[in-house]
Amino acid sequence: MLNADDIQRGLTGAWRLFLGKREAIRLFDTSFRGFWRSFLAAILVLPIYVLYVGAERRMIFSALPDGADFPELGFALARLLSLVIDWAAFPLVTAIIAAPMGFASNYVRLIVAFNWGSPIISAMVALPAILFGFGLAPEGVAQLLLFTALILAIRFRFITARAALECSFALAAGIVALEFLLSLVLSELISRATGM
Numbered sequence: 001m002l003n004a005d006d007i008q009r010g011l012t013g014a015w016r017l018f019l020g021k022r023e024a025i026r027l028f029d030t031s032f033r034g035f036w037r038s039f040l041a042a043i044l045v046l047p048i049y050v051l052y053v054g055a056e057r058r059m060i061f062s063a064l065p066d067g068a069d070f071p072e073l074g075f076a077l078a079r080l081l082s083l084v085i086d087w088a089a090f091p092l093v094t095a096i097i098a099a100p101m102g103f104a105s106n107y108v109r110l111i112v113a114f115n116w117g118s119p120i121i122s123a124m125v126a127l128p129a130i131l132f133g134f135g136l137a138p139e140g141v142a143q144l145l146l147f148t149a150l151i152l153a154i155r156f157r158f159i160t161a162r163a164a165l166e167c168s169f170a171l172a173a174g175i176v177a178l179e180f181l182l183s184l185v186l187s188e189l190i191s192r193a194t195g196m
Helices: 005-020 022-027 033-063 072-101 102-134 139-165 168-194
Strands: none
Touching: 005 022, 005 033, 005 102, 005 139, 005 168, 022 139, 033 072, 072 102, 072 168, 102 139, 139 168
């Protein structure tokens, strides 16, 4: 289980990377224990995700005709499944390509840093939808905030990949693109498979 020290260390390292301080990569616990504990950062993502899904539900309801049936349980389960698969997919895919791409020795550092960065990215990307879904921001403002959040998230992941892998611009950009596209493809596949 995560303790306060784990959370502080992980989030401090992630936040400093977000600010562009590449040396913060050394703050992460990249031991065997630290690697597996970094996946528990999902606990910090979960409340943000619940708010996001709640906002998404409200937006769907507002677009449905009166009296239309909506499968609440199926929707919630599909979104939970999406989160779990998304959380596991990137580490699995990068584990497969790490040796051929020449970053096997820094694989653990990459995954630990990406895992601890996920709560920050989740908060940034979910905030516009939450504000719009709960009627706290108009659509135009929410779209502008989302665009800004996506730019910041890509920049953050790029800095993290460069710091973790000590690699070229091209490899870091490829890793960031892989994570982004993998998430989009899996989300679409799960939506189609579940009808949600």
